[in-house]
Amino acid sequence: MRIDPYSLELFISVVREGSIARAASRNHIAPSALSRRIADLESAVGLPLLIRSHGGVELTEAGRQAYARATALHDQLQSFAREVQSVSGQIAGIVRLYANASAIVGFLPERLKAFQADYPLVQIELTEQISDEVVRACMEDRADVGVSACGKTPAGLESWHFADDPLMVVLPPDHELVSMAAPTFHDVLRFPLVALQAGGSLDQVVKERADAMRVPLKLAVTVNSFDAQCRMVEAGLGIGIVPASAASAFAGSSGFVRKPLDEAWAMSRSLHVHALRKSSRLRAVQALIDALTRTQA
Template sequence: MDIELRQLRVFLTVASELHFSRAAVRLHVSQPALSQQIRTLEKALGTPLFDRTSRSTVLTPAGRVLLDAAPRVLFEAERAMARVGQAAEGADGLLVVGSVGTALASIAPRILRTVRARFPELQMEVSQHDTSAQIVALTDERLDVGLVRAAAPTTAVTVEELVAEPLLVVLPDDHPLARRDTVDAADLAGEPFVLWPRPLGPEFFDIITGYCRDHGFSPRIVAEGPDIETQLSLVAAGIGVSLQPSYYANLRPPGVEFRPLSGDVPTVALQVAWRRRDRSPAVGHFVEAARACAAAG
């Protein structure tokens, strides 16, 4: 059976008019050409669709069944073609997104909202991962795009800076330094530190330890936390102090104070990352939204 969508549309026009001449006028074709199209359709289906006499045209039982089914067939076909077009343009399908907690606490919600507003049919699966895990997942094609922190590009993955924020010192609220408006890095030389494990983000870890060494000391790391919530809880418990990007200041739990550092302070970049060879339009839309949100501040 070989039926074209055009034939179904012709059939529906004739069925609505029940008059071949009027249907031909609506379709801007000659009546003989219209009759031939209906005969071709009937031949493909193996049954008459209309009973035609010199005085009237009526649907056969088979014609009434097709009249019920044809609109649904056309709707689904047109919907499928639209979705194929949307997928080709990156407006449909599934985009798997990774994000560090820093981004989820700051720019990520705006990026996701922007993408969803422009492409409501594009499904996004978002999960939280540290930077190193995202770079590996992007390389292995388990993620399509990521929001990472202080990451170095690789042969497989490119990164682009979105925003950068300065480091702040995080202190227990009863710490003497918490009474100051700003803190000198040198005053942290004797303090115990709570930091991220280096494997979760080597570049970020090296920014912090390099900053401390520039001020004459190496941080005495007494505890590490796999996520920011754990680290802030350790600081609140008085286990140590920490250095964190200012993005996290809005997550301040009870018992913790964030203070600016004096002098020249390094910044920590939030970046968007994707595979160098990935030409997916959906990834491109996400990157464009990330750039726009970063530019808007």
């Protein structure tokens, strides 16, 4: 029985994506070739690992065991490669970076480009997740570095300031609130909202603040990305609360008006870099932390 690491990596990707087609797209491989790899893996272990349907895939009982072992083996191989590379005299290897959407949209592209120029032998594996999952991945050592909007640092993690990213209100040009220099949250709650993905840090903050004021939210629609949120606002379905980074990236056209949200908790919102507290770190990981936390000119 011969099982190669690449097939295990593809199997893990299929499970996480819930679809062979999506996993194939993420890994830049033809779906038929990926499906063949999974079939070969099932043949090697002598058991079916996936239940396939038009809606996607799910794990068999044997598949659950295989996924757990494959994930552990993949992590061990990644650690093996990174540790060998770290003692080669050069800063090289793979760094697992998890970040929330506003960090990816507003700040990371330029900073990662500068980092790549300084450390061309370091490969960044970037994964987008909501802030709570970013912190969880760091705690479980699935991520070497994380960037999130979580304000509290759990025991066992180190955190550093990354960027200020206050909240803004995105409005259609003809909206009633356009005449105000800086609407308050109470002003905003009078109108239907285009909300962002349930469970994210922004979604939690908005719901907690509305509950504290005992004012019900009027949700027009909920979407899963900042660009979709801004498009819904542009179409007139409601107004949105977004980080300044997203407002700059997606609401820069004449179809939007951006206003500061006049609340202390909104203006003080910031992003932080996280890493598991360790006595020492791989040189590539420390280099990325230093690059992300360096004061920007």
